[in-house]
Amino acid sequence: MKLNLESLENKLAWESYRMPQYDIPAMAARTKAAPTWLHFGAGSMFRAFPAVLAQRMLTAGLTDTGIICCEAYDEELIDACYRAHDNLSLAVTLYADGRLKKEVVGSIAEALTLGTDYDRVAEIFAAPSLQMVSFTITEKAYPLRDNDKNLYPDVAHDMENGPKGTQSLIGRVISLCLHRMHTCGKPIALVSMDNCQNNSMRLRWSMMEIAYAWKAAGLIDDAELSYLSEQVAFPITMIDKITPHPDPKIAEHLAADGLEGMTPCVTAKGTIYAPFVNTEQPQYLLIEDNFPVGHPPLEQLGVIFTRSDIVLKTAMMKACTCLNPNDTTLAVYGCLLGYTKISDEMQDKDLVNLITRMSEIEAMPMVSDPGVLDPHEYLHEALAVRYPNPFMPDTPQRIATDTSQKLATRFGVTLQGYYDSPLPKYRVCKLKYLPLALAGWLRYLIGVDDKGEAFELSPDPNLKMLQKHLEGIKLGTEKVTEAQLYPILSSKPIFGVNLYEVGVAEKVTEYFRELIAGPGAVRQTLHKYCGDN
Structure with missing residues (x-):
């Protein structure tokens, strides 16, 4: 019994799991053709929360497209944790009374790396249907400088060279936004879901510091700066859901169900991963209602859209x-x-x-x-x-x-x-x-x-x-x-x-x-x- 699309055909083997109630390949095809939600950061929080929210919307018929994830730091995750399992994931909710709720999550339509799949990510940014780009990249990914106030080398490179050939994540996101401006011309919302104060504003501050440096150096023009400052929205969020590293005991439980390959592993960069995520039942997500081209109907799932x-x-x-x-x-x-x-x-x-x-x-x-x-x-x-x-x-x-x-x-x-x-x-x-x-x-x-x-x-x-x-x-x-x-x-x-x-x-x-x-x-x-x- 493996976590892949072929194995899901054996319904009896998965009878103790909550299963996707939609056609996964058809959903993936629709999402690739007209993406609405792109997410940066392919770690456990993404699979335990945003990906499950996307599944809930699909199950309820609130949407017919899923979510696309892109990893920009530990790209080994994409092959090992996503593509090896046809982009399926297991979400295991742990209750205080010992109950486990096990769910196969099929809402991830594509799993990309920013390094090798940059052109595809650019296509997604250019799609008029795209409404939201969210992030769980940890608070360490937003600063441009080290503790001595020196620019990180990749940021310094981007400051000097402009939107082409960017190396830092922040620089690449700016370049992708400018690509959207020059293709479909529509606004976009960039939404940080990281657990830090003023999360999306931190993203904006870093992006605009680089953008202003580019403008001062003549690397972008007034229209491009105006698009970044006026057409890109940065709704702040409050997110709360405890998602620890995958627990070997949960792996043993899943193995007892007959599932293969559940043992947690470690990437070369030190990320602990498994085909499953274990998480708690309580969860909270509040988002500033600032979406210039709309957003997925997350409010139907208890997500609170409100004032900043x-x-x-x-x-x-x-x-x-x-x-x-x-x-x-x-x-x-x-x-x-x-x-x-x-x-x-x-x-x-x-x-x-x-x-x-x-x-x-x-x-x-x-x-x-x-x-x-x-x-x-x-x-x-x-x-x-x-x-x-x-x-x-x-x-x-x-x-x-x-x-x-x-x-x-x-x-x-x-x-x-x-x-x-x-x-x-x-x-x-x-x-x-x-x-x-x-x-x-x-x-x-x-x-x-x-x-x-x-x-x-x-x-x-x-x-x-x-x-x-x-x-x-x-x-x-x-x-x-x-x-x-x-x-x-x-x-x-x-x-x-x-x-x-x-x-x-x-x-x-x-x-x-x-x-x-x-x-x-x-x-x-x-x-x-x-x-x-």
Whole structure:
């Protein structure tokens, strides 16, 4: 039993799976002829969410075309994960009671690589039927510069050479938009679905910086610049669906069904992939209603199209209060305490108390209430349903990736809110749990767990710089000077605020000293401040 179109003909073998209720080859042919939705980023989030949404629309008869995906970074995925299976995928939804919902997703009409299939991608951009180009390329793909403010080499090349022969993803997207201008002449919406604040606007800022450089150098004309600035829309989004790496246990379950080739693999670039994705049942997607040539009827599936300010408030509610700060806190302390699953951490009373009190007592007073989702209900679902789900194999180690690039949003916004508040009850000096979370991240950077054993830190572009500042600090270090921590704790790029200026650096330092006192100090400190008593 293989995951391909031929195998789907044996209906009996797939009786425990939800199957596509449409003619897949016919759908693919219609989509290729008149594409409406192109997506960049062929990873697990795409297959678990946008591709499933496309399937729902096809099943309900809301559309007769599917979705096309294009991978621009790890192109090995396309051959290994898509073409090897006739562009079919398996979406496995994991419920907290142990149920699995297994679905064959057939809505992906084409799977392309930007490098080898650029001409085909250009054809798609030129199609008058195209309404939306979406992205899940991770927040690292949007900046044009490294931490030293230097242009990345491929971006520098594009800045100098113009729209022809672009090398960077952002440069290529601009060139494709200009190709659309010169072919069909219609507008287009570019929609980031990455989990970062102002996601589509980040895409716009990067694109327009390059475009203005091209205009200044005479590489594009006024009409082309005008098209990019006025005819390309950038609707912002708030997306939320936990999609961990493929779990070997799910692979075993699928193999027991008779499916071949389900074992997760790793590409040369380090991407973990499998023919299936495992994901949770809760999901949220809000999109700014700014589509100059319309959009697929996603509102029929519960996707909320609304004003930009409501989307931004919802994104801030999630990223600054109800979910992402808890993600980071569980990630760093989970690594320190030897946990390998987030759900297992939710059996740890000290950690549960830490994230519950941090979010309910300290972060919630500064929450951005969007009106369309209740912050308290959203937080309760995260704490009571999503995190404790023992069948969601998400790991602290995965979530700890790139933490230095996430702290400004996840903690800095709340700290700034306290700093700006005129109310005495909202003084920064009264914060207790939020500083403990930040101190936990500093303790994590030492690379030694609470038993005193070294562990591998998750990838982070700032890791070498951060560890250099912390050089010489180890378990049992009695003197940690302000001068040593100042470059980190005063960094606005990292925290969004200068922790000394807002008045929380001293408490973070105090907690950090307790956390490095010796083996067992992490548990002792957590219990001291987060125990039931």
